[in-house]
Amino acid sequence: xxxxxxxxxxxxxxxxxxVVALLAxxxxxxxxxxxxxxxxxAAGSTQLREALQRLxxxxxxxxxxxxxxxxxxxxxxxxxxxxxGKVDVLVLGQSDADxxxxxxxxxxxxxxxxxxxxxxxxxxxxxFEDIVRAGGVPRLVLYDARCLTLVKEGDxxxxxxxxxxxxxxxxxxxxxxxxxxxxxxxxxDSLLSLQQTELxxxxxxxxxxxRETVADLxxxxxxxxxxxxxxxxxxxxxxxxxxxxxxxxxxDGVLSTRGSVRIEDSQGARKLNPQxxxxxxxxxxxxxxxxxxxxxxxxxxxxxxxTPGLTAQMTGAGRAAAQVAQRLGxxxxxxxxxxREIGCQDEDFYDQTxxxxxxxxxxxxxxxxxxxxxxxxxxxxxVDPDVLKR
Amino acid sequence: xxxNSLQFIFLFLPVVLVLWxxxxxxxxxxxxxxxxxxxxxxxxxxxxxxLMVVSTSVDFAVGLLLDAEQRPGRxxxxxxxxxxxxxxxxxxxxxxxxxxxxxxxxxGYPLLQAVAGVALPAGISFYxxxxxxxxxxxxxxxxxxxxxxxxxxxxxxxxxxxxxxxxVRPKLLLPQLAAQGPVDNARVTSGxxxxxxxxxxxxxxxxxxxxxxxxILNAPGAYGSVDLWLxxxxxxxxxxxxxxxxxxxxxxxxxLLGLEFSINFDSPYHARNxxxxxxxxxxxxxxxxxxxxxxxxxxxxxxRGRTGLNLFxxxxxxxxxxxxxxxxIVWGSFHGLLLLVYHRIEKPWSTLPRGVQxxxxxxxxxxxxxxxxxxxxxDLGAFAVHATLAPHLPTAPPQLWGYxxxxxxxxxxxxNSNDIRWGALGWPTTLAxxxxxxxxxxxLNLSSKFIYFAF
Numbered sequence: 001x002x003x004x005x006x007x008x009x010x011x012x013x014x015x016x017x018x019v020v021a022l023l024a025x026x027x028x029x030x031x032x033x034x035x036x037x038x039x040x041x042a043a044g045s046t047q048l049r050e051a052l053q054r055l056x057x058x059x060x061x062x063x064x065x066x067x068x069x070x071x072x073x074x075x076x077x078x079x080x081x082x083x084x085g086k087v088d089v090l091v092l093g094q095s096d097a098d099x100x101x102x103x104x105x106x107x108x109x110x111x112x113x114x115x116x117x118x119x120x121x122x123x124x125x126x127x128f129e130d131i132v133r134a135g136g137v138p139r140l141v142l143y144d145a146r147c148l149t150l151v152k153e154g155d156x157x158x159x160x161x162x163x164x165x166x167x168x169x170x171x172x173x174x175x176x177x178x179x180x181x182x183x184x185x186x187x188x189d190s191l192l193s194l195q196q197t198e199l200x201x202x203x204x205x206x207x208x209x210x211r212e213t214v215a216d217l218x219x220x221x222x223x224x225x226x227x228x229x230x231x232x233x234x235x236x237x238x239x240x241x242x243x244x245x246x247x248x249x250x251x252d253g254v255l256s257t258r259g260s261v262r263i264e265d266s267q268g269a270r271k272l273n274p275q276x277x278x279x280x281x282x283x284x285x286x287x288x289x290x291x292x293x294x295x296x297x298x299x300x301x302x303x304x305x306x307t308p309g310l311t312a313q314m315t316g317a318g319r320a321a322a323q324v325a326q327r328l329g330x331x332x333x334x335x336x337x338x339x340r341e342i343g344c345q346d347e348d349f350y351d352q353t354x355x356x357x358x359x360x361x362x363x364x365x366x367x368x369x370x371x372x373x374x375x376x377x378x379x380x381x382x383v384d385p386d387v388l389k390r
Numbered sequence: 391x392x393x394n395s396l397q398f399i400f401l402f403l404p405v406v407l408v409l410w411x412x413x414x415x416x417x418x419x420x421x422x423x424x425x426x427x428x429x430x431x432x433x434x435x436x437x438x439x440x441l442m443v444v445s446t447s448v449d450f451a452v453g454l455l456l457d458a459e460q461r462p463g464r465x466x467x468x469x470x471x472x473x474x475x476x477x478x479x480x481x482x483x484x485x486x487x488x489x490x491x492x493x494x495x496x497x498g499y500p501l502l503q504a505v506a507g508v509a510l511p512a513g514i515s516f517y518x519x520x521x522x523x524x525x526x527x528x529x530x531x532x533x534x535x536x537x538x539x540x541x542x543x544x545x546x547x548x549x550x551x552x553x554x555x556x557x558v559r560p561k562l563l564l565p566q567l568a569a570q571g572p573v574d575n576a577r578v579t580s581g582x583x584x585x586x587x588x589x590x591x592x593x594x595x596x597x598x599x600x601x602x603x604x605x606i607l608n609a610p611g612a613y614g615s616v617d618l619w620l621x622x623x624x625x626x627x628x629x630x631x632x633x634x635x636x637x638x639x640x641x642x643x644x645x646l647l648g649l650e651f652s653i654n655f656d657s658p659y660h661a662r663n664x665x666x667x668x669x670x671x672x673x674x675x676x677x678x679x680x681x682x683x684x685x686x687x688x689x690x691x692x693x694r695g696r697t698g699l700n701l702f703x704x705x706x707x708x709x710x711x712x713x714x715x716x717x718x719i720v721w722g723s724f725h726g727l728l729l730l731v732y733h734r735i736e737k738p739w740s741t742l743p744r745g746v747q748x749x750x751x752x753x754x755x756x757x758x759x760x761x762x763x764x765x766x767x768x769d770l771g772a773f774a775v776h777a778t779l780a781p782h783l784p785t786a787p788p789q790l791w792g793y794x795x796x797x798x799x800x801x802x803x804x805x806n807s808n809d810i811r812w813g814a815l816g817w818p819t820t821l822a823x824x825x826x827x828x829x830x831x832x833x834l835n836l837s838s839k840f841i842y843f844a845f
Contacts, residue, residue, distance in 0.1 A: 014820065
């Protein structure tokens with residue numbers, strides 16, 4: 001082969017390799033940051049986004065102050081899903097799951113608590129979708145389908161409920177009725193676009209700014225979205241990097257204050273709401289269809305709050321949840337009336353439904369030790385053996 | 391799937407090139423290329439690909455019949471078959487809607503009904519001319535007819551030149567296809583670089599110019615003279631970089647396949663007179679019109695008056711070839727008049743200083759682009775009024791000035807893409823071109839169709 005031709009071919013190979021390698025690098029960077037950039041752009045205030053980015057970088061030191069409620073919390077979950085990435089164990093459900101903690105699981109098990117206060121089942125599914133999109137299907141979903149929710153009056157929206165329907169509070173889900181994102185090979189035009197590349201660069205610049213300020217914790221002024229020391233008491237609710245919540249005055253899982261009374265007189269119109277049961281079934285079916293293992297559980301109510309009427313209602317609701325689980329072939333563990341059995345003492349109740357970390361540990365212990373028989377082996381693989389010790 | 395799309399650059403082209411090189415036998419390779427080209431065409435034109443099958447078959451048969459027939463009258467009749475078929479096809483698809491609209495406008499009521507769903511098949515103006523040129527060459531005995539349908543079909547359908555040319559002469563391409571041997575690696579390198587350069591010209595210059603100039607040219611009544619003239623300069627540069635970028639890509643693709651196409655542009659804005667311009671602008675069309683229309687009309691052999699008329703007719707039809715619209719008729723007629731006048735003043739013109747000739751020619755060309763770009767008489771009128779009677783401070787974005795300067799600078803360079811040895815670029819140029827290609831690819835989702843795809 002003539003020298004000149006060999007040189008030309010070498011140049012062609014370098015040329016093509018350089019073009020393809022650079023475009024592949026840009027595509028990879030854009031693909032990696034696209035969902036995160038979109039979520040960070042779509043959800044929440046700048047303060048919240050920056051606070052969560054800083055929290056993700058200081059998981060052992062920091063906590064984020066925030067007023068509870070679905071508006072703030074849904075934005076928090078939406079952003080957090082992008083920051084936590086792959087999750088092995090996902091907790092979903094109402095606020096009484098808030099003390100389910102990373103500390104219950106083995107080292108290396110990626111845990112995230114995606115509870116939402118005072119929420120619809122549709123919002124729980126929104127968290128599930130966010131987690132799946134960001135990091136894939138979790139191995140296990142612990143779903144707090146508390147019996148009290150099933151006897152709550154009112155409508156429960158489905159995903160086909162129009163976003164402008166007044167039933168939604170805190171807004172319809174982020175991707176309500178939206179088409180699923182196209183697979184990567186159909187989205188090359190967008191992923192290899194100048195605009196997406198600019199967004200990636202912007203995201204990187206934002207992250208660099210967050211990194212520069214991450215080392216310093218904020219002063220706890222009682223305002224929301226402050227990144228404060230998790231090992232110092234606060235007067236406000238705080239969220240940890242694993243998604244769990246710390247109550248005002250609580251330190252390292254030990255409660256010191258009490259919340260207000262939440263369960264009104266159990267006499268009256270409260271009865272099983274078939275629409276809520278149907279929605280629970282619909283959303284759990286969709287989750288199970290992704291291949292994840294779902295365990296339904298209902299946490300204990302403070303035994304001091306139980307009246308004969310409420311006990312009967314909870315028993316009926318627990319039976320309905322069990323029937324849902326049976327139809328779907330998943331485990332169901334109703335602990336509503338079994339607080340003492342799992343070791344929850346009076347001081348473990350922040351109020352009638354919200355539990356300390358120790359009491360939640362008892363729930364997990366109960367699940368491992370036979371209350372979720374189909375999932376027992378998976379739970380043993382994931383749960384820290386120390387949790388099984390009383 | 392235009393050349394400036396990710397699907398073409400990263401899927402269609404690599405797959406076709408790899409498979410093309412795998413075939414050992416020429417006939418197999420050509421048959422594969424026909425399949426690939428028809429796929430390429432069907433993605434752009436759908437079922438209209440069948441028209442190309444018919445057109446190819448007719449001209450192939452005409453070539454064989456002309457070869458077999460010796461009687462002049464019969465030969466003329468056979469040639470007429472090709473002309474009537476090709477021009478009929480072109481006229482129907484290109485001018486049918488225009489005729490219906492014009493008749494209805496003149497009548498004042500819908501006298502004629504348009505046939506629903508008749509659209510202009512992509513590239514029909516190019517492949518009918520190419521195919522028709524073959525029949526004429528065989529009729530004139532300038533060319534031996536192709537005996538191989540596969541060679542002829544690949545000549546007509548070859549995807550690099552299918553949609554917007556260059557209109558490659560059968561005398562140039564058929565022998566290359568017949569002798570298609572192993573691909574020359576040096577030519578492949580040259581082709582890849584030329585394709586890359588064409589992509590950059592289209593995406594990074596032409597499309598950027600259009601991005602900033604189109605809002606002004608789409609609403610000429612809303613802008614003043616400075617903006618309008620600046621935008622028209624931008625369009626003059628845009629159409630050059632758009633079409634010559636496309637041509638470079640087509641020629642680069644041909645080289646990747648081991649073929650060589652004719653040039654189509656040769657620094658047209660260096661022209662110092664209208665005749666010079668048409669030797670530099672869309673050369674494959676202008677030379678086709680010269681050889682198959684102007685010369686048969688009599689060329690310059692029948693006196694000055696007839697020569698002028700022939701020039702005018704040729705340019706008028708050249709304008710009409712671009713599309714059925716009054717603006718193209720005006721544009722073609724304008725160039726016909728320019729050539730006519732130039733032939734009258736050729737001697738005194740040549741005594742003018744070169745700079746003056748060049749400056750006047752540039753201005754005349756700029757004026758000629760106005761009807762080409764303004765698609766309606768209303769816009770043309772608005773441009774004429776506002777560009778002359780509405781002086782004002784410029785409001786165009788600074789980027790437009792920047793891209794106009796860039797385009798003007800590039801088009802003024804003494805060498806163009808025909809002069810560069812693309813296979814022997816230095817390392818710095820090769821690396822710079824690679825980076826420009828990456829930037830161009832990032833702009834592809836902003837890239838528009840090639841202007842000449844509409845013709």
